Amino acid sequence: MTFLPSLHKNYSENSSTILLETVLQLLGEQLKKLSHSDFFATELGEYVSQLCKSVSSLQNKIAEPDPDVPLITEVVESIWRATQFLTGTTSNRVPYEVTYLLREVLLDWGLGESIVTTSVNQSPDFYCERAGIAPDALLSELNLPGLTLSGHLVQMGVPEIFQHMPLLCSPMYHEVGHYVEEHERLITRMLITNGDQLLQAMPGLKEFEMASRMTVAKAWATEHFCDLVAACYVGECVSDYIIQWDHDLVPQPSHPSASSRAIVTRDFLEGRSNPVVDLLKQGVSEAGLNIQLQKQFLLPAVYDCFADVRPATVDSIKHLHGLLPAADAFLKRLMTSPSDFTGSNIARVPRSRQPRVINDLIEKSIRSFMIEKAWDESLDTKATA
Amino acid sequence: MSLWTRRQLLEATQGSEGAPPKLYISPLLSPTQIGQVSIDIRLGYDFLVSVLNRQPTIRVVGDESSMLPGPKAHFQETRREVGDRFVLYPNQLVLGTSIEYFAMPEDAYAEIAPRSSYSRLGLAVGGIMQPGFRGCVPLELLNHGNVPVELTVGARICQVRILQLDEGSDYHDEAAERKYYGQVRPTVSKAAHDSELPLLLQLPRVIRAPGLPDRSG
Numbered sequence: 001m002t003f004l005p006s007l008h009k010n011y012s013e014n015s016s017t018i019l020l021e022t023v024l025q026l027l028g029e030q031l032k033k034l035s036h037s038d039f040f041a042t043e044l045g046e047y048v049s050q051l052c053k054s055v056s057s058l059q060n061k062i063a064e065p066d067p068d069v070p071l072i073t074e075v076v077e078s079i080w081r082a083t084q085f086l087t088g089t090t091s092n093r094v095p096y097e098v099t100y101l102l103r104e105v106l107l108d109w110g111l112g113e114s115i116v117t118t119s120v121n122q123s124p125d126f127y128c129e130r131a132g133i134a135p136d137a138l139l140s141e142l143n144l145p146g147l148t149l150s151g152h153l154v155q156m157g158v159p160e161i162f163q164h165m166p167l168l169c170s171p172m173y174h175e176v177g178h179y180v181e182e183h184e185r186l187i188t189r190m191l192i193t194n195g196d197q198l199l200q201a202m203p204g205l206k207e208f209e210m211a212s213r214m215t216v217a218k219a220w221a222t223e224h225f226c227d228l229v230a231a232c233y234v235g236e237c238v239s240d241y242i243i244q245w246d247h248d249l250v251p252q253p254s255h256p257s258a259s260s261r262a263i264v265t266r267d268f269l270e271g272r273s274n275p276v277v278d279l280l281k282q283g284v285s286e287a288g289l290n291i292q293l294q295k296q297f298l299l300p301a302v303y304d305c306f307a308d309v310r311p312a313t314v315d316s317i318k319h320l321h322g323l324l325p326a327a328d329a330f331l332k333r334l335m336t337s338p339s340d341f342t343g344s345n346i347a348r349v350p351r352s353r354q355p356r357v358i359n360d361l362i363e364k365s366i367r368s369f370m371i372e373k374a375w376d377e378s379l380d381t382k383a384t385a
Numbered sequence: 386m387s388l389w390t391r392r393q394l395l396e397a398t399q400g401s402e403g404a405p406p407k408l409y410i411s412p413l414l415s416p417t418q419i420g421q422v423s424i425d426i427r428l429g430y431d432f433l434v435s436v437l438n439r440q441p442t443i444r445v446v447g448d449e450s451s452m453l454p455g456p457k458a459h460f461q462e463t464r465r466e467v468g469d470r471f472v473l474y475p476n477q478l479v480l481g482t483s484i485e486y487f488a489m490p491e492d493a494y495a496e497i498a499p500r501s502s503y504s505r506l507g508l509a510v511g512g513i514m515q516p517g518f519r520g521c522v523p524l525e526l527l528n529h530g531n532v533p534v535e536l537t538v539g540a541r542i543c544q545v546r547i548l549q550l551d552e553g554s555d556y557h558d559e560a561a562e563r564k565y566y567g568q569v570r571p572t573v574s575k576a577a578h579d580s581e582l583p584l585l586l587q588l589p590r591v592i593r594a595p596g597l598p599d600r601s602g
Contacts, residue, residue, distance in 0.1 A: 092463040164570070309519040309567045310409055310488045345519070349566065357567045364486055364521070364569040367430070368412045371467050371484060371539070375414050 017062050017069060023076055024062070028055040030083055037090050043115045047131075047153060048086060050145075051079055054134075057144055071142055078134035085131065085155040088119020095120075095158060097366040098169040101324075102128070102156065102176055104317050105233060108291050109180045114152045120160040127157035128175035130182055154179060165359045166366065167331070170230070170237040170324055177226030187221045190283040201275035204251050204260065216253045223255045224264050224276050225283075231265045232296045235325035239265040269295070297322035306330050306358060307344040311365040320369055323362055331358045389493070389547040391421050397490070397547075408547070409488035418541065425500065425541040426483040426522055430467060431570040433460040433480040445576045446586065456573040467539035473508070473528040480571035482521035484539060489518040491553040495545045497522060503542045506534050510543050516554045520568040 035048045058075060061067055088094060099118050106114045117131060131153035139146050156175075162168040181187055190198060191214065199205055199217055208216045230238035239262040246258040255261075267274035284293045300319040305312045306327065314320050334341055334354055341347040349357050389397070397408035398419070410424065418425040436459060443456050460480065465471060473479055489495060495514040503510075507530025512523060524543065528534050536542065564575040576582075 092465065094464070096464060096466070308488065311411060311486055311569075313411060360567060360569040368484075368486070372412045372414065374467065375412075 017067065020069065020073060020076060021059070021062055023080070024055055024059050027076070027079055027083055028052065028059070030087070031055060034083070034086050034090060044086070044089070044117065047082075047115070051082060051086075054079060054144060058142075061142065068142065071138055075134040075138050075142065075144070078138075082117075082131055082155070085117040085119045085157065088121075088157070089117045091120070093120060093163065094118040095163055095166065095169060095363075097363050097370070098158065098166050098172060099156060100366065100370055101233075101321060102172055104321070105173065105176050105229075106154070106179075108296065109176075109184075109229075110290055111152060111154075111180070111183060114154045116154045116156055118156045118158075120163055121157050122160055124159050125157065126159070126169075126171045126175045127155060128172060128179045129155045130179065131155045152183070164363060165355075166362045167237070167324060167328055167355075167359055168241070170234050170328075171241055173230035173233050174226045174238050177229030178222070180229060181222055181225060184287060184289070186283050186287055187218055187225060189287070190221065190279065191218055193286075194279060194283070197275070198279055201279055202256070204256060207251065208253065212253065219254050220251075220256045221276075221280070223261065225280050227261050227265050228268050228277065228280055228293055231268055232293060233321040233324075234297065235269055235295075235322075235328075236262075236265060237325050237328050240328070268293075297325065299326045302326045302330055306361055307341060307346050309345045309349070309357065309361070311361045311368060314365055314369050320366060323365055327358055327362050331355060334358070386551065387549045388422055389549060391419060393549075394419050394424060394547065407490045408493075410485050413485065420544070423544040423546045426485050426497075426543050426545055427539050428471070428524070428536055428542045429482040429484045429521060429570075430465045430469075430538050431482060432463050432465070432471065433571045433573060434463060435459055435478040435480075436461050443574075445574070446582065455577055456575075460573050465538045469538045471536045471538055473526055473534045473536055475507075475528050475531050475533065477528060479526040480573065481524040481526055482568070482571050483524060483543070484521070486521050486569065487514060487518060487545075489514050489516055491517045491555065492550045493547050494518075494550065495547045497524070497543055497545055499543055500541060506530060507532075508534060508536075508542065514545070516550060519566060521570070523565065523568065523571065 031048055031052045035045065035052065054075070058072055058079075061072060062069075095118075099116055103114070103116060106112060106116075121127075134144075136146055156172065158169050158172060195214070195217075198221055199213065202217060202220055205213050205217055205220070227239060227242075239258075242258045243262050249257055249259065251257045251260070264274055264276050266272075268277045281293045284291070296318060298316070298318040299322045300312055300314050302312045302323070312323060312326075314323055331354070334346065335351070338347060338351070346354065346357070394408070398406050398410055398413065400406040413419075414427070418427075438454075438458060440454055440458060443459050444453055445456070467484070471479075487495070494516050495518075497510060497512040497514070499508050499510045507528050509527045509529050510524050512525065514522065522543070522545065564578060565572055
């Protein structure tokens with residue numbers, strides 16, 4: 001439940017600012033505590049400091065005669081959300097391994113300067129959003145300064161129960177797609193340049209009224225784009241997750257049906273012609289980015305290692321992304337055809353524990369790669385010096 | 386039973402004549418970790434730190450139907466990066482693991498001991514790895530000194546000595562019952578899962594058996 005919006009939606013002259021003042025006071029205290037945590041990289045420390053300044057400015061604005069309460073409330077909500085992610089980052093409980101993979105994706109899409117804050121949440125939702133103080137329009141209306149950091153701030157969130165289940169965090173690759181789209185506005189540009197073709201490529205849009213068709217087209221094309229970004233790195237993992245989770249066969253204004261999404265993803269992965277895939281590929285190609293919409297992963301050999309309950313040894317980032325689809329295929333085979341594994345050590349692990357053990361092996365494989373890479377780079381630096 | 390020497394350790398970890406390694410350790414960051422009769426292992430990045438809470442004791446009673454909190458409630462998880470520091474306070478129990486994942490052969494077992502440099506700081510660590518063990522080495526860290534000790538994640542704090550057995554064993558056959566099989570991060574005690582604990586709970590109390598005077602009160 002979001003409490004604050006009701007305050008500004010029902011705002012009247014009689015509304016009090018007591019709640020806002022109190023929330024700002026509490027947020028200020030929380031941010032001050034965070035600034036003392038001695039945890040953050042320099043950039044995040046600067047971010048906290050800028051959020052603190054914004055809280056002070058808002059407190060001053062409320063004290064002015066006739067404050068713009070609805071606008072201030074929206075900015076407060078945004079700061080609140082940013083504080084939540086910062087708190088999550090200091091909790092030292094986030095899945096660093098998944099965050100590491102996603103940072104590599106951001107790097108591929110030219111967003112390597114990103115500073116990532118991560119939190120674990122109680123809801124089943126995944127997030128990957130641009131962080132700031134508040135939307136620029138709001139800040140300029142209130143005459144508040146925006147962020148002056150070099151680099152983009154990203155807020156990532158995963159369900160807490162998936163904290164140590166990297167396979168189940170694969171939808172984050174889709175969310176990174178949304179973040180890329182938020183930055184590059186590829187779909188918006190495509191609707192301007194190839195709008196008619198895009199509408200024709202998604203015949204299901206005819207179910208919607210003319211007036212809303214363009215909005216739905218944008219939402220659907222964005223979902224397909226994000227699915228393909230995910231498929232570039234983890235194959236069918238994400239579309240499988242969606243199929244298993246979303247049983248709604250009817251397309252919604254916000255997204256196409258799970259089955260049609262799976263078809264688009266499969267056509268993309270198998271190199272079959274599909275008008276949606278072709279248009280999205282063309283859109284990315286014309287955007288002048290340093291990346292194409294194509295497979296960015298290689299499948300590492302995991303069978304011998306996982307069957308013997310050992311982590312896999314991975315030697316490149318492409319193999320690291322590919323670890324997820326390879327492990328997904330391994331786990332599915334293990335669960336559906338256990339006789340294929342007769343005599344192996346993994347077969348002696350009780351079925352109920354097998355998904356946990358495989359996810360642990362993935363997590364360890366990623367972490368070992370991270371450590372070895374950092375170690376080698378450190379040795380190289382030392383040798384060069 | 387004999388202690389593996391450096392030559393045997395190197396052969397077992399590298400494999401010989403095309404055979405796969407007998408002893409799997411990953412990641413082994415530096416060849417210098419393999420000593421004359423032991424392998425140095427590094428402090429891992431995940432910890433379970435013991436904390437005081439409202440429960441007066443850690444319950445290890447084997448009553449699985451009970452909704453009362455077990456050992457998990459007495460530990461808090463925290464994660465670090467290699468190179469970060471971790472402060473171990475006097476008399477505080479912290480569960481950690483090694484960075485290295487081990488896959489032990491069926492015919493050898495391992496003993497874990499602190500490196501002497503860390504023993505001198507008051508750090509106590511101990512344990513064994515069964516033949517066929519899979520997982521990161523569990524480290525139950527305790528600071529016996531009276532001053533907090535600042536450890537570095539990734540530092541070589543322990544050593545593992547491997548002992549050759551005269552015959553093989555079948556650890557994996559018991560995988561279903563192995564409580565810590567394949568662990569990659571610290572795990573709280575699962576002593577309460579010991580199958581004999583419920584039996585002990587139900588055992589007739591012969592001293593206070595019916596018919597005898599109860600003088601306990």
